[in-house]
Amino acid sequence: MKLIDITNNHPxxxxxxxxxxxxxxxxxxxxxxxxxxxxxxxxxxxxxxxNPKRPIRDNEIDYVLQRTIKAPLQSLEVTHVGNFVEITQSLKKKRPTFVPRFS
Structure with a gap:
């Protein structure tokens, strides 16, 4: 398996x-x-x-995760419906740091 960047083909x-x-x-x-x-x-x-022709395989999901999100599948939200898989990783948003100003 090889993940090929084709971003330029889909502007x-x-x-x-x-x-x-x-x-x-x-x-x-x-x-x-x-x-x-x-x-x-x-x-x-x-x-x-x-994949328009067949269901997505588990080994494809694992391979893509290793090369993109790099997080264990258990920590992600996964929707798997036949030929379509959506995976979401929530990121903790950093809170702004408050620095008091003293006069």
């Missing part, structure tokens, strides 16, 4: 994601017939894995 998808969501980065990858969309936003990371 409309990337622009739509960046314009209409809180995403700061969008990458599109190919894993043979399987397409992977990886999005990073301030509060979460999302992976969408799609």
């Amino acid at each position: 409309k998808l990337v622009n739509e994601q960046l314009s209409n969501t809180d995403a700061q980065m969008v990458k599109v990858y190919s894993l043979g017939q399987t397409t992977v969309i990886y999005t990073i936003a301030p509060t979460h990371k999302d992976l969408v894995i799609i």
Whole structure:
């Protein structure tokens, strides 16, 4: 298996994601017939894995996670419906630091 960056082949998808969501980065990858969309936003990371011809396999999910989010599957929200998998990792948002000003 090899994850190939094909982001440049999908400029409309990337622009739509960046314009209409809180995403700061969008990458599109190919894993043979399987397409992977990886999005990073301030509060979460999302992976969408799609294969129009067959269900997504567990080893594909594991492989993609190792090369993108790098978190154990148990710590993620996973929606797996046949040919479509969505994986979300919630990120802890850092609280702003308050620095008192003394006169």
